[in-house]
Amino acid sequence: MERVTLPAAGWRDREELQALCRVLGADGGDTRVVGGAVRDTLLGCPVSDIDLATRQAPEDVLAALQRARVKAVPTGLAHGTITAVLSDGPVEVTTLRRDLATDGRHAVVAFTDDWREDAARRDFTINALYADPASGEIFDYFGGIDDLAAGRVRFIGDPLQRIAEDHLRILRFFRFHARFGSLPDAAALAACTARANDLMALSRERIAAELLKLLVAQGAVATLELMIAHDILLPVLPEISIAGVAKLAEVAGYEAAADLKPDPLRRLAALLPRDTALGEAIANRLKLSNAQRKRIVSALGAPGGTPPELTYRLGRDGALDRWLLTTSGTPAVDGARAIAAFAIPAFPLTGGALVQRGVGKGPDVARMLREVENAWIAEGFPDAERTAQLADEAVDQWRRSSSIV
Structure with a gap:
């Protein structure tokens, strides 16, 4: 040799x-x-x-x-x-x-x-x-x-025996196929299909770890189509369908066009039905961290907002998630680039500044601060001078309303 x-x-x-x-x-x-x-x-x-x-x-x-x-x-x-x-x-x-x-x-x-x-x-x-x-x-x-x-991912020895030794090898086969494979090895695919129910014996943390790695592989879309066709995920994630894989393909294309690194949580959210309650339930089932769970739920939220507004309110990753899952075509790519480039500003007003203007401490300060912040966002994040004017206008309105009452 x-x-x-x-x-x-x-x-x-x-x-x-x-x-x-x-x-x-x-x-x-x-x-x-x-x-x-x-x-x-x-x-x-x-x-x-x-x-x-x-x-x-x-x-x-x-x-x-x-x-x-x-x-x-x-x-x-x-x-x-x-x-x-x-x-x-x-x-x-x-x-x-x-x-x-x-x-x-x-x-x-x-x-x-x-x-x-x-x-x-x-x-x-x-x-x-x-x-x-x-x-x-x-x-x-x-x-x-x-x-x-x-480009062949092949079990050593008898595939059924290797899966019996460690059920996680089912998901590992598809993860490695997504990264290195071309045509799936027939014996391996048959064994994984026959033993898919074995996944139910695994901890959800192990399933989540393998799935998130698979989702960022080059061949993730084709591999997930293969998994759906053979009911591999049905025992543990029945909510994932071919429609979800189509959405994943779309989002993956936008990531590539916008020069974004493939993101496993964003891609997982793309796979799921657009239902925040169901997304949270699946995140809990997979034992994702609190931060990961919140991000999945946020990604599945309703569309709305400009790229700068979403970036300010949700953070860069959260804004990219929401935008790419709710926008299509050229606007999706252009908006993603805008989110990636946007310098997130700090809101130049504090509750103390409102108190100095005569607003009594308490719920009125918090409410008015939110109102001014919303106006500031709507105007495109103006400078401190304009923000002070917005604060003055809000306080004047508050005084007029208080005097009427």
Whole structure:
């Protein structure tokens, strides 16, 4: 088999990473780079996370890092994972392992020194690629390089068995297909379709994390169409329909035309029916954070307002969400660009300024402040001098109304 090596990449030149690999015996073949860093480097994609696999036992890894004075955090010691904290970013180091027992969510593992055995427990062939840190030589036990070249996401071994070991692999298959795939692997698709109900056993947090990652992948729209066609999401998110995918496609097109980074929460909102109560219920079901839940509900709100007004009232992300979900065509793109460029002003009036004008402290101040702010927004955020005039006009009106009463 032809020897394949990693191309040059910036992360390979990190001095601390090279030193860490030497500490862990990479020169003797004990430690290799594994997974996403190898895969993405082969594709010429940016690499953010570095993972190392090692034949050394977890306690030996800890001891080696302590001797080298490298901060070590036992982030998953039961599963053999230790995080080495380097100045230019953390690196996860995991001892080679094999599964002893699985229940669809968790695995009991035993450590091994067999590289192929470690590769066999990984999900997809394209994620089971290892590389020598120094030479860049790649070790591919299950045809991952060919699958990567073909745009094929393929399970290692029997897809049904791999899904039984971890039900999240159903969503991971579609997420990786959205990012790397062309035509879906027939055996993988059939297995995911047959076992879609297994998703009901997963925590909603895990489902949400995978879905949000999928939504920003290049092939998100086509992949979601595939998922809808095969009823993959029906057990956990029955509200998502082909109409929602069409809206997602529209919003994704506007993001691209306006040079906006794909946003997972905006895209999730686009997928959902335009119903704030239902959106909140789905956000709660997915265990999204309070901030994420509020943003979903806001995105599904009623149309209205100019781009500057929406930006002031909802913030930049909130304004983009609402605008892109409620506006179509060229105005959607132009408005999105305006929102992205708008410098959000500070309202140049305080309640104290109204009190100084003779308004008694209490609810009248808060009400009048809102009225002046609304007038200020309607006039296009004028300067402090004009804002003071608006305040004077509001106070005069308040006095006239009070004298009539």
